[in-house]
Every structure is written in structure tokens, then in C-alpha cells.
Amino acid sequence: MPLFKATLIKYWQSASILPVSQLEKIFNALIDSFIDNKVGIAENFLNEALAAHLKENLTGLFHEKMMRSAGTGNDTLVVHNKLVRSDMIYWLDRSNNNPYENDFFDLMDSFVSYLNSSCYTGITGYEFHYSLYEKGSFYKKHLDQFGNNLSRQYSMIMYLNSDWQEDDGGELRIHHPDHLQNIAPVNGKSVFFKSSELEHEVMLTNRPRMSITGWLKIN
Numbered sequence: 001m002p003l004f005k006a007t008l009i010k011y012w013q014s015a016s017i018l019p020v021s022q023l024e025k026i027f028n029a030l031i032d033s034f035i036d037n038k039v040g041i042a043e044n045f046l047n048e049a050l051a052a053h054l055k056e057n058l059t060g061l062f063h064e065k066m067m068r069s070a071g072t073g074n075d076t077l078v079v080h081n082k083l084v085r086s087d088m089i090y091w092l093d094r095s096n097n098n099p100y101e102n103d104f105f106d107l108m109d110s111f112v113s114y115l116n117s118s119c120y121t122g123i124t125g126y127e128f129h130y131s132l133y134e135k136g137s138f139y140k141k142h143l144d145q146f147g148n149n150l151s152r153q154y155s156m157i158m159y160l161n162s163d164w165q166e167d168d169g170g171e172l173r174i175h176h177p178d179h180l181q182n183i184a185p186v187n188g189k190s191v192f193f194k195s196s197e198l199e200h201e202v203m204l205t206n207r208p209r210m211s212i213t214g215w216l217k218i219n
């Protein structure tokens with residue numbers, strides 16, 4: 001059995017959520033829209049149950065004061081600059097032994113296997129953090145790949161916000177060479193783009209805005 005099928009089935013069994021063909025459909029939606037538009041979008045990449053549990057994790061971390069204000073730059077040069085970004089983050093890790101976080105990682109393992117086998121992307125790792133943008137927060141225009149660290153290949157964001165309204169703001173704004181694209185941070189939606197290519201920003205949000213943000217990497 002090809003590796004990606006095996007991991008797809010593992011996710012299906014562990015999360016008891018979607019049959020393999022459904023999962024492939026969602027992965028294909030993300031990859032096909034990425035190929036067509038440079039920005040992949042898949043609605044319901046996270047199913048409602050998983051999104052709700054991850055959101056519960058995030059709000060729990062916030063109330064336990066575990067979330068830290070995010071920096072800009074890489075590990076050796078972290079500049080905490082509230083004028084650039086004002087979100088708070090917490091890194092996901094299998095060693096946290098959280099069942100829903102592990103379901104999320106199983107899903108990402110399936111996606112990476114599928115991406116590597118269908119697009120020869122050669123991804124060897126990833127990193128993801130929870131993000132909370134409190135009311136009034138934003139992240140100014142930036143690129144996700146740092147000058148001295150080329151390991152981040154693809155940026156990927158999953159949103160955890162039910163009932164997002166236009167007035168809530170907080171869109172992800174992608175700066176294409178010839179136009180702007182605004183994407184609402186709607187529950188379960190995933191966005192996927194090349195980290196070195198597309199500048200983007202998070203517009204000021206009028207209500208708490210939650211997500212999981214990460215990068216698929218090569219070493």
C-alpha cells in the first residue's frame with residue numbers, strides 16, 4: 001500500500017472522521033486551487049469536531065497564560081515588535097500528549113505524504129503554532145521565509161472561528177503582483193501558499209481571531 005494511503009487510513013481510524021476518499025477530495029481541493037491561483041484554499045479542511053477541540057485547546061492555553069506574544073525573525077533574532085504583529089502563539093507538539101493535537105498531526109502527516117507523492121515536493125518536516133489575535137490585533141505585510149533560513153517551503157493556516165462576519169475584519173490579505181486577495185478566517189478553512197513567494201498580512205481584527213499556523217519544511 002502506498003505510504004500516503006496508509007497514513008490516510010491511520011488518520012481516518014484515529015480520528016474516526018472521514019473516509020479516505022473524502023480526505024483525498026479535500027487535499028485535492030487545496031492542491032488544485034494552489035496550482036491554479038498560487039493560493040490553495042480548502043473549506044472544511046478541519047472537520048467541525050476537530051476544529052472545536054483545537055479551539056478549546058487554544059482558549060485553555062490562553063486562560064492558563066501559556067500563550068506568548070509572537071516575535072518576528074528566526075530563533076536567533078527574535079524581535080518582539082508590537083507595531084509589526086500583535087498575535088500570541090503556542091507551539092503544538094506531539095510531546096504535549098493532547099489527543100486532538102495528535103489527530104491534527106496525523107492529518108498533517110497524511111497531507112504531507114499526499115503532497116509529496118502527488119507533487120514531488122520533498123517535504124521532510126513541519127512546525128505549527130496556535131495563534132490568537134485579540135481584538136485590535138494584526139500582522140503587517142511580510143514574507144514567511146527568512147533571509148538566512150530557507151527551510152520553510154509552504155505556509156499553511158487553519159482557521160478556528162465560527163460565524164465569522166464581514167464586519168469582524170481580520171482577513172488574510174495576500175499581495176499578488178497585480179491584485180489583492182482577501183480571505184476570511186472562516187472555521188475549518190485551510191490556506192496554503194509558497195512561503196518565499198507571496199507577501200501577506202493579517203488585517204486588524206474586531207473580535208478574537210484563532211488559528212493554527214505553520215510551515216512545511218525541507219532540511
Ligand SMILES: O=C(O)CCC(=O)C(=O)O
Binds near residue numbers: 200213
Ligand atoms: O493568520 C493568518 O491568516 C496569517 C498568519 C501569518 O501570516 C503568519 O503567522 O505568518
Ligand SMILES: [Fe+2]
Binds near residue numbers: 143144200
Ligand atoms: Fe505569514
